[in-house]
Amino acid sequence: xxxxxxxxxxxGDASGGALGDFTVVVEEGEVVLDAIxxxxxxxxxxxxxxxxxxxxxxxxxxxEINGRPRLMCMTRLADFEESETITVTPMRAFPxxxxxxxxxxFNYEKAKQVPxxxxxxxxxxxxxxxxxxxxxxxxxxxxxxxxxxxxNTCHVVRDHEDNKAAFAGPRFFLRYAELDMHPLxxxxxxxxxxxxxGLGMCNITKCCTEVCPENIKITDNxxxxxxxxxxxxxxxxxxxxxxxxMRRSDTAQREEV
Amino acid sequence: xxxxxxxxxxxxxxxxxxxxxxxxxxxxxxxxxxxxxxxAQDAGAKTAIVCKSLLGKAHTVMAEGGIAAxxxxxxxxxxxxxxxxxxxxxxxxxxxxxxxxxxxxxAPERVLELEEWGALFDRxxxxxxxxxxxxxxxxxxxxxxxxxxxxxxxxxxQQRAVAQGIDVFMECTITELFKTAPGDGxxxxxxxxxWRESGRxxxxxxxxxxxxxxxxxKSYQVTSNSWEYTGDGHALAMRTGASLINMEFVxxxxxxxxxxxxxxxxxxxxxxxxxxxxxxxxDGKRFMFDYIxxxxxxxxxxxxxxxxxxxxxxxxxxxxxxLLPRDEVARAINSEIKAGRGSPHGGVFLDIxxxxxxxxIMRRLPSMYHQFKELADVDITAEPMEIGPTCHYxxxxxxxxxxxxxxxxxxxxxxxxxxxxxHGSNRLGGNSLSDxxxxxxxxxxxxxxxxxxxxxxxxxxxxxxxxxxxxxRALAPFERAGGxxxxxxxxxxxxxxxxxxxxxRNADELAASLKEIDALKERAKNLTVEGHRxxxxxxxxxxxxxxxxxxxxxxxxxxxxxxxxxxxHTRDDFPATDDSWGTRNLVLTLPDGSDGKVHLEHQPxxxxxxDLKKLFETLT
Ligand code: SF4
Ligand code: SF4
Ligand code: FES
Numbered sequence: 001x002x003x004x005x006x007x008x009x010x011x012g013d014a015s016g017g018a019l020g021d022f023t024v025v026v027e028e029g030e031v032v033l034d035a036i037x038x039x040x041x042x043x044x045x046x047x048x049x050x051x052x053x054x055x056x057x058x059x060x061x062x063x064e065i066n067g068r069p070r071l072m073c074m075t076r077l078a079d080f081e082e083s084e085t086i087t088v089t090p091m092r093a094f095p096x097x098x099x100x101x102x103x104x105x106f107n108y109e110k111a112k113q114v115p116x117x118x119x120x121x122x123x124x125x126x127x128x129x130x131x132x133x134x135x136x137x138x139x140x141x142x143x144x145x146x147x148x149x150x151x152n153t154c155h156v157v158r159d160h161e162d163n164k165a166a167f168a169g170p171r172f173f174l175r176y177a178e179l180d181m182h183p184l185x186x187x188x189x190x191x192x193x194x195x196x197x198g199l200g201m202c203n204i205t206k207c208c209t210e211v212c213p214e215n216i217k218i219t220d221n222x223x224x225x226x227x228x229x230x231x232x233x234x235x236x237x238x239x240x241x242x243x244x245x246m247r248r249s250d251t252a253q254r255e256e257v
Numbered sequence: 258x259x260x261x262x263x264x265x266x267x268x269x270x271x272x273x274x275x276x277x278x279x280x281x282x283x284x285x286x287x288x289x290x291x292x293x294x295x296x297a298q299d300a301g302a303k304t305a306i307v308c309k310s311l312l313g314k315a316h317t318v319m320a321e322g323g324i325a326a327x328x329x330x331x332x333x334x335x336x337x338x339x340x341x342x343x344x345x346x347x348x349x350x351x352x353x354x355x356x357x358x359x360x361x362x363x364a365p366e367r368v369l370e371l372e373e374w375g376a377l378f379d380r381x382x383x384x385x386x387x388x389x390x391x392x393x394x395x396x397x398x399x400x401x402x403x404x405x406x407x408x409x410x411x412x413x414x415q416q417r418a419v420a421q422g423i424d425v426f427m428e429c430t431i432t433e434l435f436k437t438a439p440g441d442g443x444x445x446x447x448x449x450x451x452w453r454e455s456g457r458x459x460x461x462x463x464x465x466x467x468x469x470x471x472x473x474x475k476s477y478q479v480t481s482n483s484w485e486y487t488g489d490g491h492a493l494a495m496r497t498g499a500s501l502i503n504m505e506f507v508x509x510x511x512x513x514x515x516x517x518x519x520x521x522x523x524x525x526x527x528x529x530x531x532x533x534x535x536x537x538x539x540d541g542k543r544f545m546f547d548y549i550x551x552x553x554x555x556x557x558x559x560x561x562x563x564x565x566x567x568x569x570x571x572x573x574x575x576x577x578x579x580l581l582p583r584d585e586v587a588r589a590i591n592s593e594i595k596a597g598r599g600s601p602h603g604g605v606f607l608d609i610x611x612x613x614x615x616x617x618i619m620r621r622l623p624s625m626y627h628q629f630k631e632l633a634d635v636d637i638t639a640e641p642m643e644i645g646p647t648c649h650y651x652x653x654x655x656x657x658x659x660x661x662x663x664x665x666x667x668x669x670x671x672x673x674x675x676x677x678x679x680h681g682s683n684r685l686g687g688n689s690l691s692d693x694x695x696x697x698x699x700x701x702x703x704x705x706x707x708x709x710x711x712x713x714x715x716x717x718x719x720x721x722x723x724x725x726x727x728x729x730r731a732l733a734p735f736e737r738a739g740g741x742x743x744x745x746x747x748x749x750x751x752x753x754x755x756x757x758x759x760x761x762r763n764a765d766e767l768a769a770s771l772k773e774i775d776a777l778k779e780r781a782k783n784l785t786v787e788g789h790r791x792x793x794x795x796x797x798x799x800x801x802x803x804x805x806x807x808x809x810x811x812x813x814x815x816x817x818x819x820x821x822x823x824x825x826h827t828r829d830d831f832p833a834t835d836d837s838w839g840t841r842n843l844v845l846t847l848p849d850g851s852d853g854k855v856h857l858e859h860q861p862x863x864x865x866x867x868d869l870k871k872l873f874e875t876l877t
Contacts (some may be wrong), residue, residue: 011789029517032633034654041744045795046788050311052483055523055628057408058314074631097260097454098792105260108312108419108427112263118376118422125330128372129384137379142377142409146313176261 001028005035009047010089014100019087020044026077032086033061033072036100038127048099056213059147063100064089069211070150091152107148110168113197114175119184134183141178141222143214144171150208150218156201167198170208170218177222180229199226261454263306263312264424266373268459272721274728278462279305279424280708281701282448283469284431284490287315287542288407288693289673289700290469291414292367296701297467298423302708304701305461307450308420309485313415316471316483317693320407321526321624322372323389323399324694325687326364329383332396332571337361340397342872344688347393347582348652348681349552349824351503352841354865355659356679360695362686368400376413378402390531393582393685395556397573404526404624428453431489432800433727434466434497436666437717443498446666446717449727453797456790458728461663464711465704467662468494468655468671469697473507473808475747475801477648478755481524483511487801488808490675494655495807495847495855500666502677502860504653504808505815506825508684509760511536511586512587513647515604520632522647524623525607527686529642530579532621533568534609536590537641538598544605545578548589552834553581559820584824587646591760594645604645610638611711646760650689652680653815653827654842662700668707668717672700682824715864734799735786740785743799750777750805758813763830774810776855781806807847810855815843818857 008019026035033051040047046144052058054073061072066080066087080086121214122128150170157163159185168176176197179185204227206219217224268275281297283290298304327340340361345352368386372378379387389398402409418425418550424453431450434804436443447462470490474482491501494783512525530536538544549557557578558564564577579586590605600606610619615638619626622637629635629642634767654677655664662670673693680688711717734743756769780804821835822828 027518028271029633030519035520041742041748042792045742045744046793048794052314052316052485054312054483055319055520056631057319057405057624058483059312060311060314065336065643074561076632092270096596101454101792103260103454104311108263111416114416119373119375122369127369130377130380132380135380138377139379142402142412144412145408162868173279179375182377185375188398214683234617251646 002026004153005082006085007035007039008085008087009036009039009100011047011099012096014096017096018098018192026154029107030077031073032065032075032088032236034078035077035086036072036088046150048097048101050101057145059145062091062147062149062152064091069153071147071213074213091148093152093158094148107146107151107169107171110172113168114172115187117179117182118186120186128182128184137181137221138178140216141174143216144174145214146171147213149211149213153207153211155207163198163201165257167201170202170223172197173199173226174218174222176218178225180226199223199230261427261429261452263419263427264426265422266305266424272460272724273801274458274460274724276460276462277305277406279303280429280463281305281467281704282307282461282463282850283467283472283701284448285315285673285675286310286312286425287317287469287471287673288410288414288690289697290315290467291411291418292462292694292697293467293469293670293672293704294423295418295421295491296416297705298421299704300702302705304705305424305426306431307431307461309428309430311427313411315411316409316485317407317690319481319483319524320690321393321404321524322531323400323401323406323530323687324364324368324410324690325391325394325685326368326400326691326718327361327396327398328386328388328400330366330367330381331388331852335396335398335582338872340364340398341869342862343394344685345681347528348683349684349834350681351823351842351862352681353659353678353863354869355863356696358678358869359659359699359830360692363695364691367698369693371410371413371694374413374417376402376409378409379690389528390568390580392530392580392586394687398529399687399759401528401622404528404622406690408837426459429459430797431493431801432731434493435719435723436497442667442717444717445497445666447719449724451731454792456793456796458731458864460719462716463491463708464717465670465708467700467704468669468675469604469673470675472651472674473805474648476649476750476754476805476809479513479522480648481510481522482648487612488672488804489801491654491811492804494664494671494675495845497666499666499669500656501653501811501845502656503682504651504677504811504845505819506682507648508583508650508652508653508825509646509814510649511583511590511646512607512644513649514633515600515643515645516602516632518876523628523632524647524649525642525644526622526815527583529607529609529622529625532609532617533612534607535577535579535612536586537606537608538593540598540602544593544598545581545586545589547583548592549578549581550585553585557581578673582683582685587760588827590646593718600643602643604643606641607644608641610640615639650674650684652682652684653677653811660699662696663703663705670700670704672696682826727732731800734786734792734796737783737785739782741780743784743795743802745784746781746802747798747805748779750774750802750809752810758809758816760767761827761829762808762816763828764817770813771810771817774806774813778806807853811845814855814857815845818843
């Protein structure tokens with residue numbers, strides 16, 4: 001049942017580093033994070049790795065496993081041949097802090113730029129009413145565990161540091177889309193996401209969707225509809241004005257922010 | 258400062274360390290911490306959040322089932338009185354009645370507020386927030402989002418806190434709290450900690466601190482808790498002179514994964530049972546009918562037909578025994594396994610596949626489906642899950658004033674899992690998320706109020722010598738060579754707690770556990786870590802271990818003292834629930850000069866007023 005796994009783990013810090021070789025005994029049913037924890041407990045006590053839940057729920061343990069952006073706690077060893085060497089490196093799009101831990105503050109900065117949710121007033125009985133079908137789209141986006149694997153993968157910033165200032169990235173396109181589709185929100189975020197969040201820089205390669213561990217259809221369900229709505233807003237003011245006059249909810253009450 | 262700060266405060270460095278001044282510092286960024294910080298900042302206090310992980314990763318994120326709140330959206334008969342009664346009965350009447358009352362009264366508004374801040378709950382047909390069934394609750398009462406309610410809650414609060422511009426210090430661990438001298442108010446003056454990223458030290462000056470550090474599960478081998486759950490707040494409070502209550506009560510959630518070994522302990526939400534799942538042993542028998550205690554007989558179905566009717570008609574049927582409070586279900590599973598009727602990997606079967614359609618299961622329990630599929634190769638829409646008890650929650654915590662969350666030390670507040678009293682001897686599912694919101698809000702507001710009062714006058718000051726001493730203590734593991742490996746000590750402690758202070762306890766084993774904990778405390782004085790201060794998990798663990806040991810000693814000490822079985826504390830040498838213990842709390846402190854030895858005292862439980870007592874006679 002158990003066998004000796006060979007691993008190569010990137011070790012180092014901002015000033016540089018290299019892959020280190022480890023051999024560790026692993027058991028049936030284990031995941032990459034288990035192997036790394038065992039190395040930490042028995043061979044390299046100071047090996048830096050981020051994790052919290054070990055159940056794919058917190059999005060802390062993102063890294064690149066044999067070059068693929070994945071969660072370490074959801075990558076089963078059984079997916080690899082026993083003889084295969086597993087190589088784990090930190091996410092490439094973010095600066096390394098130490099070993100497998102990167103500085104993801106870029107994402108927290110982008111989060112600060114999203115305007116706050118601004119709902120319509122409550123109903124007379126103090127409650128709010130929304131239909132299940134109307135919240136479902138937003139719910140899909142809110143499954144996001146903020147692992148930032150999509151941010152790490154998107155070619156707009158992966159190898160282009162200078163694009164970071166103008167580009168919020170797929171995780172935040174989800175957020176803008178979610179707010180835009182929220183039945184009770186009063187903001188109009190389309191202009192904002194086009195100008196400030198850099199939606200226009202996305203050329204719909206879908207790489208973000210491919211790596212999302214929550215299987216959120218980032219491109220199809222969030223980015224493309226947002227692009228279409230932004231296009232509406234940008235090039236066809238008549239349609240937009242029409243919808244503003246005709247429909248009580250949704251776009252009608254939205255303030256541009 | 259590191260990349261992990263979201264804030265505007267400009268640090269000063271008079272003692273050679275990064276220093277900040279705030280009105281209120283909240284330690285912990287789970288549901289309680291975020292809600293406290295939002296309340297404090299709203300009330301005008303300059304507020305900081307300090308947390309061990311990145312923002313949005315706290316343990317709350319793993320909560321699955323829902324937030325208990327008597328909104329009456331599904332059953333209009335529901336109200337705070339029924340919720341209050343359920344909570345008290347679930348806790349076997351050992352709860353602080355006032356906390357249980359405030360909790361039941363205020364939870365609905367706290368949930369509606371989340372919606373105000375952008376949360377997208379599942380809806381009823383009328384468009385209201387949907388509510389689901391859970392163990393121990395008379396009515397379907399849990400506001401939820403599929404089975405990822407905790408994620409929704411933390412994201413909503415996180416986004417609110419960020420929109421408010423609250424300063425956040427992420428991946429920053431507090432190791433000590435400072436007070437003024439006993440002659441000078443004996444009140445909170447600040448805190449000391451380190452940045453995990455750089456290992457550099459940081460000092461906070463603040464007249465008010467809110468502990469919101471969660472629980473203690475990492476002291477056990479099989480737990481649903483994350484690495485952060487090392488009892489930091491419990492231990493910080495004790496070292497500062499505050500007291501803990503109810504520490505003997507640890508909740509073992511009945512359903513954790515048991516296979517594969519690496520996921521042992523990971524939670525399987527109670528919603529599986531709330532949505533129709535049943536427990537079976539290796540004979541295929543639905544065994545919970547054999548374990549209905551006298552205390553819950555009148556409200557629990559004693560046959561399968563009635564139990565199955567209950568899901569659709571709650572007025573004329575009694576609740577299925579699978580939905581008894583968690584302590585009852587965990588003990589029953591434990592007995593079945595011990596009697597040799599367990600599943601192949603040492604659990605029992607949780608079966609929803611034969612009872613609900615795949616579509617229903619996928620819609621109501623998407624993360625459970627995902628979790629079993631990806632981690633165990635089990636399709637829960639087609640086959641039963643194997644589950645067993647896992648350490649999940651500590652009912653015990655800092656003794657607080659029920660209305661304000663204030664501990665015995667002026668300026669020190671506690672809310673959420675780190676606070677004690679609210680849940681008595683056993684917590685009902687769904688009552689945790691609501692607890693975080695209700696008491697997080699109250700603690701934050703009251704901390705802001707106290708900070709405001711202490712504005713004009715002299716602010717308590719942190720003493721430079723104490724700061725230097727704290728730094729020295731934190732660095733000690735680097736100074737030694739050839740000492741103990743922190744990972745080994747943690748492993749040994751988990752072994753002791755699991756073996757001797759688990760679900761079923763007795764005097765001999767508890768006494769033995771205390772000896773072993775003592776020995777571990779000695780060994781922990783000689784910890785060594787390798788490497789340097791930058792993002793060094795071995796060092797972080799070495800500092801956390803001290804807290805884990807203190808908390809474990811509290812649990813074992815109180816468990817040995819309480820000679821009865823009640824809620825999350827079962828003694829096979831005292832199997833009965835004893836009324837004379839039903840009016841007593843065990844209070845734990847670390848008195849000055851005790852050399853780290855925990856001190857225990859008995860204290861009468863606050864008496865419930867008559868109008869509330871009546872609820873237990875009149876409500877059905
Ligand atoms: S679809 Fe757009 S956001 Fe996603 S990876 Fe491609 S360019 Fe980036
Ligand atoms: S959208 Fe998916 S990949 Fe991106 S941060 Fe969220 S969970 Fe991760
Ligand atoms: S540790 Fe939480 S997602 Fe991997």
